[in-house]
Amino acid sequence: MKIAALFAAVTVVAALPAAAAAQTDPAPDEPLKISKERIGKALNGVLERGEAMGLVARVYQDGEKVYEAAFGEADLEANESMAQDTLFRIYSMTKPITGVALMTLYEQGLFDLDDPITDYVPEFEDVRVFEGLDEDGEPILVAPERMPTVRDFTRHTAGLGGGDIGGYPQRAYEEAGVRDMDITLEEEVRRLASVPLAYQPGTQWHYSDAVEVQALMVERLSGMPFDAYVQKTILDPLDMKDTGYVVPEEDRDRLAEVYTFEDGELVPATGEASLAFNLSEHALTPGSWGLVSTIRDYSRFARMLLGEGTFEEVTILKPETVELMATDALPDGLTDTHFLPNKGQVGFGIDFAVRTAPPASPDENVGAIGEFTWDGYASTLFWVDPANDLTALIFYQIVPFDDTPQKAFRKAVYGAD
Incomplete structure (x- = not known):
């Protein structure tokens, strides 16, 4: 079964004002048309307003790359511009990779x-x-x-x-x-x-x-160190050649600086202890955070998920396993959900937020029902939209997490006002 079919019967759009529904949830019989000009204008606006120092973005639809761009600076002091091979600390976008690793063992009946x-x-x-x-x-x-x-x-x-x-x-x-x-x-x-x-x-x-705890289960059930299992089952098969815990010395010039706001201005986030983690080996290989990646690498992971577990003839998971991961699994009636409502009308599956209804207001993240997504502390984001056969990613480095540029990107992707 296609993942999008899970949500085909949802009818809550009718409860929204017509204008809001039109802005945020394109009708299924109206194919989403990506406008490079609209996205470029939105991302240029992000830099002009000082909302990010630099960023990279990619959008794939119907198996084709329909948008790719790099804007601004990766490291202002070092005079390094953003590029498609810039390395980013992806923090909690490590979690979906861990979840996929765990579910490969689920498929083995372990x-x-x-x-x-x-x-x-x-x-x-x-x-x-x-x-x-x-x-x-x-x-x-x-x-x-x-x-x-x-x-x-x-x-x-x-x-x-x-x-x-x-x-x-x-x-x-x-x-x-x-x-x-x-x-x-x-x-x-x-x-x-x-x-x-x-x-x-x-x-x-x-x-x-x-x-x-998921990562430790991977170690124990596979009989391999967690990082070695991830390398063998996900990173190597998907040719995610720049993804790992430690940035080699020869690649340090590709590592984006992480910024934070002070008095409304972006300055290097020198006080973040976690920034040193990727510069040397540590005993810990976290499942929750810690990976560095490029937008090129992570887009391959996202496209594998859109392909129901398969990408370029490499199969990581079965379609029904991806479907399970991308299905809201929160208990009925659960109301105490921490910051999850900030992500919009979402539930939670296996290491992904899952969109269950259209945005309830124009201020929410724009997207389509059935989307599954996650982001990282330093403001990286990816989402998979099966209804529109689309994956989209935007990477920049601001701590604490700031989704202002992400919202502009989402609106531009979906053509929302």
Whole structure:
């Protein structure tokens, strides 16, 4: 089954004002026409308004490259211009690659999504759930109502809070040293499992380090180091030759500078500790973040997903597996979803946000029902739009995450006002 067919019966467009629907959800019988001029004008505007120092973008439709451009500076101080082979820190766009690696093992029958996580990561056997503080200010910890499943770790409903949950769970997370870059993946997950869950499994969506657990499952089920398995099963077959954790010395001049806003101006983000990660070997090979890539490499990964698991006669996954990953898997009635509403009318599948309805307002991200997507902390973005046989990517480097240029790009791709 084609992925787009999953969403063919959705009829919520009728509930929107006609003008909004026309802007954001092209009728299925009206093929989307990409305008290079419109996209170029929008991206030039991004630079003119000082919303990015430089960027690269690509759009593929119907198997053809219909737009490609590089604008501005990759490193202003070094006088390096943006180019199609510029290297970018993609941060959380590592997660979909991890998810694909895990699902290759799913296809081998090595686990089921509804298995308790302790079948593969017994470190969580004694995990407890934070339920508040007692009258003395001490944490109240209780047993989970059910053990989180593998599926919970693929859709961010496992109970993990991460470093932004606040209160006692965040303090425990920080004290455990989960984000130490010089520990192994196994030790990282052991520390993660020592931190009480921030909520009962399945009751919230909260972005977290759950994908680190996926990466450890890959190691244990494959019998290979996580990075070696990803290299063998994804990067090498797709010829993603510039994607990895460490940038070789001879390629450092291709690595884009990361910028941040100070008093409304873009300046180098020298205070970001994570920026040093890609300059030398570390014991940790994270599943959640850490990869460097080019727009050329990642577009090959995206086009594999659009091709239902196959790209240029290389098959990574079966069509039904990609369909599963690109299907909203959030529990019915789930309302506590952290920052996910900022992505628009989306649910969450396996390491992707999945668009389930047209934008409810002109301020939301433009896109088509059935799109699946993710982005990175330094503001890289990709999406796959099966309904329009399209993949689109825009890479620039601003921290913290800033989607202003992304929204301009999306509007230009879809011809929205």
